Each structure stands twice: as structure tokens, then as C-alpha cells.
Amino acid sequence: MRIIKRILKFIAILIGILLITMVIIIFVDNQSTNYLKVENNEFAKSNSYLITNVNVVPMNQDTILVNKMVYIKDGIIKNIADNIEVKDIKIIDAENKYLTPGLIDMHVHIWDKYELGLYLSNGVTSIRNLWGMPMHLRLKEDVNNDEIISPIFFTTSPKLTGPEFLGDDNLQLVNPSDAKEKVISYKKRGYDFIKTFYGLTEDIFDAIIEQAKISDMDIVAHPSQKVPYSYHFNPQIKSIEHAEDIIQQPLNYTLDTLKLKEVINDFAKSKHSSFSPTLTVYNNIYQMLIDDNILESERLQFMNPLIKKVDSKAEFERWSTAKLNDSSVVNAIKKQHDFHIKIIKKLHEIDVTFICGTDAGIGVTIPGFSIHQEFSFYKEAGLSNYEVLKTATVNASKTHSIMNEMGTIEIGKIANLLLIDDNPLLDLSVLQNPSTVFIKGRKLNRETLDNFEKQAKNRNNLIISALRYVEFLIVEK
Template structure:
């Protein structure tokens, strides 16, 4: 079974879905209903479910394919309950490590479509549960981030996300307690759990009291629980003063009382110790460490670039002091995990992939080891990756233990994981969603993932084959670069019509490895119809990823207002109106339009701020656009090079695109932050 990534890169190859019952014979079953092993069993799976479990001597396997489980141990597949799932190769890494279910922690329509494909068995897995986009007190501009500026807005957003089909609501640090309460109230009406970071202004107890029932990373658990007489010097969990204060220790009795209360109220924690321990190490030290050096080849180059950009050791602050305090704080958090476990507060294994220096799938085994280091037995740690996630999701009747009638999401280990959890690092086979992966299949997935970067091809698609009656045509292509690496390519065509209107076609093929946005190779294709003054008559944007595509159309109506229609990756259609006068396109909508705007500004002395439109991150937004010279000097005839910039303002956010022109008026370079675009020779 080959899965093409929407023509956006190399394919992944999966085994064919099982077409007949399969029997795993003579195997020791670790059912995970309690701390026990059932020896010499035969387990029959059919259509993705467990049909029969019994002593091998009493189960007939006539007419079935078989897997010899002698001297092997069969147990439920593992769950990673905190991931950010974006790139195609992540499925390979999860499955190769026995992860058969993930909880995605910053959702988008992309994940709803991915979920549908897995349910329909167009992809084998892992199964995916997804939260909503993050709701916070500020707007990052990303498609996975929504701002709630008051209780009414919070209720509207939460209700809309529930209607949209997300399975949980995720919140973050900047919310007020009043807004959090509004979110929790609406989510309760919609039957959804609220999970995420405890807001900076609240204690865990306050957040629980207004309805929050699951916490990530233990963020802020120390608030109100420091030793008597010690004041918290701030609220932000990453500030040096706060980290140093927590590193000195917490009031363990107070933490124990909180843990007991969470146990009584069934309030969950997903500590993600593996990411807390490693995410702030220097890049070279991290990727060459014993824990990563042998698996870093599986991290896409776009992911490595993102890790490097976020390396805190390169920032201008007392890094070593901060890092030392961070490590001591992590020891305190491990102590807290032990207390939570002792008091019976429910815990989940989660790893926060693809945050820095955390590799999908492999990180689950690290987190299991962290849980045993915090005082759990192997069985107790494994429960946090099997039966407890199923209970947390209200799906204990469907999966989480090895039992007849439940999903056959199973892993075959070479040794008894109840004796040593390390045996799960080298699995013999994985069964998920009606598919069977042998060790050879798993190795093939890993090797294919390691080779993906060498197969990325930024092919130049053909553009400019539309209208036949044109006054002139101009075409070109730019290579997008970060340092020495090509990370994308823009191909464009400009056509002027006899009436002075413009037809702009542009295709941008690129790869990225962001934590909260699409990863892998993708293509954005835009077609603009512009008035002679370059304002938008109509804009069409198609965004293709390995999961599918979305399509947005912006149309100017007779009343000089815009109508925006969008069809998301999962087929959901929605519409909105933008009440505005005619708008210019901004550089993120069409990079190649800016030289036309520069020419217009030079010819018409047009340098004042104007309104523009961007179709980005699933939204239509009105922004302020300024086209101005890059320095205070006036360019003169005969200059070899001159530069103009497009300044885009969205609230307090400002983005500057600088265009350098050669003496013949052609673009020789475009820069925006770390990215540079240069003409393709």
C-alpha cells in the first residue's frame, strides 16, 4: 500500500490491510487489566478487533494466517497523549515504536481530515484524537491559535469548536480566570473536556474549581505550593526568577494535599518530563548526545532548522545560570510526579513532540523510563500509556487492554515488559487498525523516513496558461533559501489584459518543520485578478499538504465589500464578509506582486499606508501595508542596486519584506527574517 503525499514529495509504503483473520500463537499475553501474564495463549484478530483469546491448545487456527509468538509478549499498543502531529514521516516513527494512538494538542481542520483518513483505513495509523486550536488571551496569527478577549467571545469560540468536531478544548497561559470559566462552562454544555496549561494568573486549584480537568507539563503547579514564607517572584513559568524559586523546592505536604484532591476529582496530569529535561539543551550538544545521536537521522532537515532557531544557548541572557536552575527545577517536577502517583492522581504518558530534541515514538520509551525513575513499577508506568489514556478518553470499552471484542492495537515484545520496560524499545511486530507490521516493515518505515530529505524536490509547476487575450506576459521563478539550504521555490506569471487589469498566478512549493503548523513539503497556489490600480477583484488560494487541500476564494462584490468562502481539508465549508473598500494583496498572498506595487508607488508617489488583504493560516485578514524605500536616501538614475520594502502591520505585529532591485528594475533578492529569495538561474 503506497500513500502519495498529494504529489508533494516521496511516498510512504505500508503493508496491505489484513484481508483475513490472523492468529498470534503460543504467545504470553500481558492484558494490562492487572499486573499479570497469561502464558501460552493464541490471540485471533479479525477486521482490526480481537475475536478470540484462549489457551493455544484450544484455539483452532485453520484457514488463518499466523504469527509465531513463542517466547514473545503481547500487550496493548502505546499512547502518546501529548503530540503536535504535522509531518508525513511522523506516522512511521510512531508506529515503529509501538505508538498506536496519539492525542494531538493543537488542532486544525488538517487533523480532522487526518483522523477521517485513519478511521477509513486510508492510512494505518496511529489513531488520532485532537484538541481544538489553542484558545489564549492573545492571537499569534497561527491557524492553531485563537484569541478570546472576553467571556462572551470565549463561549462563542468554544461552542464553534465543539460544533466543528474537535474532541477536547485546549487553553493556554494568558487567559484570565473569568475567561477560563466561560470556556469550561461552554465546554461542559458541549460534553468536552478542557485541558492545557494552567493560566498564569491562576493556581491549579482555582483552575479546577472553574472546570479545568486536565493539565499539561505541570506548568504552574508550584503556585501556592512553595515553602512557607517563600514568595513567587513572578508569574511566567520560563522567567529565571521563577525557575530558581521552584528549583529550591516546594511544600511537599501542600502538593500532596493537591494531589489527593485531584485523585478524588479525577483531574489528570500529563507531565511530559522528557521534553522538560531536554528541550533547552544547546543544539550540538543535544543532537550528539547518547540519547539522540543514533536516531537524529530520522528528524527532517526542516525540523532540525526549527530546533536550531529555538536554541536558547544562542540568546543574549545568562543561559548557563538559567539552564542550571532549569535542571534543578526538573528534579522537583519528578518529585511531584512521584507524589501525584502515590496519592492516586491520574497520570498520562505524553512527550510534546516535535518540540526541540524530542523524536516521535522514541520519546515515549524515554517517558516510560522517567515514570519508573519517579517511583513507579513497570506495570504502573505502562498503565499511563495504555489503560489510563483509554479511561481518560472514555474509551475503556474499546481499547487499552488485551480483551476479546476490543481493538487489536497490539505490540509484540521480545521480553516481559513487567520485568523490564526497556524491552519495548525493540519490538517484534505492531498491529494497528487492521494492519500488521513485521519487524522488517518497521525497519523499512524508519529507513524510508531517514531518506525523505534526500528525495525532496522543489519542482517548478507550470503557471500562466490561462487567458488567451493579453497585452503582455512576464514570468519568473525564485529560490527560497535559509542559509545554504533551499527550502522552497516560487514560480509566477503576470499577465496584463487590454483593459489594464492584471492576472497574477503564483505557486509556492516549500517545506517547513514548525511545531504549530503544517510540516513536510506543501504547495500554495494563488490566482489573482487585480484592477489597474492593483486592488483585488478576486483571489483564489489553494493550499495542498500531504493530507489534502483547502481552497479559499475572495470576491469583491458590487457594494465594494469582499466575500470570503473557504473549504477546509475535511470538506467543511464556511463563509464570511469583510466590510472594506478595495484592498491590495499583501506579500504573503502573492510575493511577486510587490515589485508591481513598488513601480506604482514610484510612478504615482504612493507611499502612504494602505489596507491590504492576506489569506493566511485559514483566515482572511485586513492588514496595513506600506510600500517605502528601504533607506532615507532617494534613489538616483544609474544606481546599480536599490531597495524598497513592504511593511505589513497587523495590530502590534510588524513584518518587513525587503526587495532589492538591479539597475534594470529586476528583483535580485528578497529578504524577510531568516529567509531569502533569489532568482532561479
């Protein structure tokens, strides 16, 4: 009996030590991201300004409004005019710079708060997280309560898959009633959208669509190979993800131009869904194949350490092994990327609505920085600078009704804005280092943005990231 009591006491002590350790880890992580708290940022405390001598790129039309004033009050654009008289307001002389809407990345994977600063530093003022976890609901609450400086944050539910698609990161649905219960639960818990993934059979997918409509939740679809690709052109599905899945599903892993024509025709018949190509994340497979030192590169220093240690390394080893076994894989991946560009060209010819998504946060696709690489691919596919910029502004904002208050510079819109040195309609690269970012009217200068990058570089939060993932497995699985 005494031995049992000693064992139980020992177990209790271990559990106590573990709990104390977890509390300390969480506390240290929270302290490390204090630089994002609104109360700790002097310039971000005010959200009312009068910007003068500024050239406005409104993005609701292909034009420049030259030498205007823009009045921001309580984070909202109140007026745009040649002359605005407002008393007791902070004035920002833009010195003939250009004011654009903040960028929106519609396909990201968030792992920690540090990444929020990386997005802002690169001009991304709104993000749509497409792999929902409990941590994201807390993060969303912090953002909505204006406790931290962050892009406006939206998140889907966890990924819903069919019964055959295994993996600890997926939720296998086995029947329609299970699917409906999940949608109802996600709505109640505060997820913004439903994320559908591989392996969903038609009966289960139909149940998701039916309940999503009842629950007033938009669906974001990573195409399921268990239904025809055209099945995803449904009014409840607001965006379809990934150019690569066009090749992997309706084209059956071939670069078949005749089959592609059929897919293009299906897109032409439907105007319900936007399309998020995520060209960067696939191109990064090619980058891994041609750069044996990519995991040690400077840009990978901005990746979450858990993802770098697990996902980035696994992806790199997978493709390195594939190259060792068959050197032709390098050219094959490059050809498929080039075919993705062709897909975008063909879809652009029929006026498909593109929304910019990067799939940042997985593999070697870096949060924030990757959006500018994505832009370059759209440009290569034949979009004008204005059309490219639309993918991450007005087009993105129209995808979901809860995002309609951003994406353009108009009276009544949220003041998510970038102040940049030159005209982005002539040179998109000027978007890479905005001199000032306004997030809900709060002003972040370049020095502050550079500090966000510095804080996120080589961060030491592997354990807390692992704990959050374990939480996801316990709560959602």
C-alpha cells in the first residue's frame, strides 16, 4: 500500500512539474511577442489621421487620384478630396508618395504571433488562415479586441476529409450526419469558414454544403478527388484552391492541353467561385530541387522552428530522394510549374476571378515575403500590374461578405493602407517595402516594421508550437 501511495505521489509531482513548465513556456512566449501589443507601440495608439499630398491608388478603378487628402477617423476612411479641413488631427505629409489598399493573402497557415509581424512588414494587412486550430480562435479574439497589432484575421475550420484520407492533421468524416455536426460545431465555436479537403465523397460533401448554407458559412475548397472537379463550382464554395490540383485531378497528372480545355470550359460556365492559384508553394518544390542548401538559407530563418524542423525538412528530404532516384524529376517539376502559368493565362482569357494565395507557412514558403513572388507569377501569366494588384485587394475582399469592408480606398472602408514611394501600377516591386503600413488606421513606420522582421528571425518557440499542435490533436481529433 505504501508503495502505491509513493508511486501516486511521484506521478502527482511529475504532473505538477509538467504543468508548471507549461505555464512558464506559455508565459515566456507571450512576453516574447509583447512588441505586437497595441499598448507597447506608441505610433499605433492613434488611429485617426489626415494624410496630405498623396496619390491614391483606389483599386475600384484603374486610375490614380493625384495629390489628394485622405481623412482617417477611428480606423475608417471618412473622406477623400482635394482639400479637407479637420481640426485637432494629426497630419501626415505623404510627400507625393502613393497610397494603396493593404494586401490580402487568401491562403496562409499561421503557427505563431511572430508571423503576424512578417505579414505586416510585407504590406499584408489581412490574412485568411486555411487550417483552423483552437489557437487560431484565441488569436482571432485578440485581433478583434484590438489587443495586438496584426493583419485582420480570418480562419477556416480544421480540414474536413473523407474516411480514407488518413493523417493526424485531417478530420475523417465517415457519414453525412457527422459532417453536418462538424459544420454546426465550427460555426458555434467561431470559425469563419469551412475548409474542405481530399477524400470527401459526394454524399458527405453534399451534407457539408447543405449545412454550411443553413449555418451561413462559406466553404473554401481544396478539391476532393472523390467528386468531379466541376462539382466544386457551387454557390456555397466561394473559392477553389491550387492550380496544381487541376493537373492532379481532372488532368490525371498529365500536362494535357485538350483536357485542360474542358476544365477551362467548366470555369467559363460558372461565375460562383474565385480561384486561388497558390503558384509559389509548388514552385518552391523546384527551388528545393535546385538548391541543396535551401534549409540553411537566410529566408528559412523566418520559418516557424517546428515547421522548419518537421515539415520543411520532410519536404526537402522527399524531393532530394526523388531526385537521387530519378534526375528527370527536376525538369518534370519545372514543366508542371510552367504549365500552371499556362493555366492562369487560359483562365485569365475567360475573366476568371483570381484571388492571391501563397500557402505560406508550410514547406519553404515564407510568411509575408511570398506574396511578392506570387505576384511575379501572375505577371508572367499575362496579367497587368493593375490586374495583379486586384487579386490581393478588391478581388479578395469580394470573396466573402465579412471581408467587403476592405480591399479598396473608398469612404467607409477600413483604413488598411500602404504608403509606398512609387506607383505600383508601373512597378509592383515597390510594394515589397512600404514606408508606412496602416492597420485599422494605426500607423506603423518602416523602423517598426523592420523590428517585426528582426523579432521573427530565428525565433525560439519550437516547444510552445508543438504544444499548440498537441492541443489541436486532443481537441479536434
